[in-house]
Amino acid sequence: MTQPTVSILMPVYNGAQFLASAIDSALAQTYPAIQLILVNDCATDNSAEIIARYLPDPRITYLQNECNSGVATSRNVALQHASGSYIAFHDQDDLWLPNKLELQMAALQQHPEIGLLHTLYARIDTGGQLFPEYRTLAQDAFGNPAADTVVGDVFEEIFISNDIQPLTSIIPKAMLDEVGWFNPDLPGVDDYELWLRIARRYPIAHLQTITGYWRQHAAQQSKQGYTMLLIRLKALDTFLAADPDAASKVNRSAFVARMHGMNRGAANHYFYNLQDYARARGYFRQALTLKPGDIDSRLKLAYCALPDPARDLIRRIKNSLKRQPS
Known part of the structure; x- marks a missing residue:
């Protein structure tokens, strides 16, 4: 039986320092049926040269934006070229464990009703070292095939406080097409607003093992204080304007x-x-x-x-x- 393909979306913009490691971790997946879509968002560093080394790999689709357009637009561009039945997200500075997709695809086959599956993650520094709170975890906290998958209605939970990271998320393409793609007017929280739309219609699953490493560094948008407060508020206002009945579910x-x-x-x-x-x-x-x-x-x-x-x-x-x- 042919395995369904997972299309991995990776926007690229001036992240050459970590880009090769990110690409390597996507291509090293034990799950074989993957399409890695790299979208060059007009990077001005040597990202294009790094990517060029990987282009002989037939699993890679390489796209270039005509102008710098942001992560949401780059993800939408990638979705236009996605051949997979499932969509996963890998930022240019993060890392996956090798069995990340294998574990997730097994869980998805057990729970075809879900709209999104995410997992635990660990934070790493610019040198790739685990943050102190993760260093004492047992080995089976990472990429554990025996980990439980918890499925439920989490809309209220993520409306109040979201901890679903694109890094660990995978979504059936058909469900993504149904609820709509990323909103480019919400830079930095386009994923959060999408999660809300998905959670309003479908149960969400949480695979309770670490499958990825979220790299923390100074350039990240998620650290920009009041800027992120304002854009998070805009995301909620945008979501509620389109779905005012959602407020009654909280x-x-x-x-x-x-x-x-x-x-x-x-x-x-x-x-x-x-x-x-x-x-x-x-x-x-x-x-x-x-x-x-x-x-x-x-x-x-x-x-x-x-x-x-x-x-x-x-x-x-x-x-x-x-x-x-x-």
């Missing part, structure tokens, strides 16, 4: 805590860090629709609504009071 107090906290965090960023009071007003208003009794946000909203001379006067008064001896 415990109301948890939903309010999540959305109020994010809107208030965004508002305080514009209020304190940028002094952009017009934008802060919008986020404070949204926070107050969720928690009308939030006095701090109500006072800050009133301050934001003042004309500039009034705010200047208040600041001068506060500064003069601070200078007075106690």
Whole structure:
């Protein structure tokens, strides 16, 4: 019986330092039926030269974007050329264990109803060394063929706090086509918004063993503080605008805590860090629709609504009071 092909999507942009290791870990899979799709997103380093060494391998499909377009667009470009029945994701700086796809495909055959299967992962540094919390784990924590697969409705869980990494995820192509591909307007969280769409329609499975290494380094978008807060909030707003009934599937107090906290965090960023009071007003208003009794946000909203001379006067008064001896 012919094994179904897994198409592996790998966007490439200025990650030459780790690229060869990433490609090697994808090609070293014990599961034989793979297509590795490399999408060069106009890298300006020597990524193209590294890729060229691998092109004789018939398992590789190599594509080049006409302009730098981001990870989501690059993944969508790869999907247009995917021949596999299943789609997996491998970033240019991460690593897979050799039996990652073998374990996942076995689990998928046991659970054909699921919309996404992910696993545990371990974090590594730029040198490929495990973070301290993973160094004491038993060997069978990594790539364990006897690991359990837990299947369930996790929509509420990931709405509140997502820990599904593209690195360990695999999705049936037919289900991906049904819910839609990646949203390029959500850089850095396009995967999260897609997970929400999948989890609304299908059960999600978690294979409880480590199958990949997530490399942590300074250039990663996921470390960019308030930028990621704003784009995560945009992802949730985008998802809820398209599927407003989804809010009813989340415990109301948890939903309010999540959305109020994010809107208030965004508002305080514009209020304190940028002094952009017009934008802060919008986020404070949204926070107050969720928690009308939030006095701090109500006072800050009133301050934001003042004309500039009034705010200047208040600041001068506060500064003069601070200078007075106690």
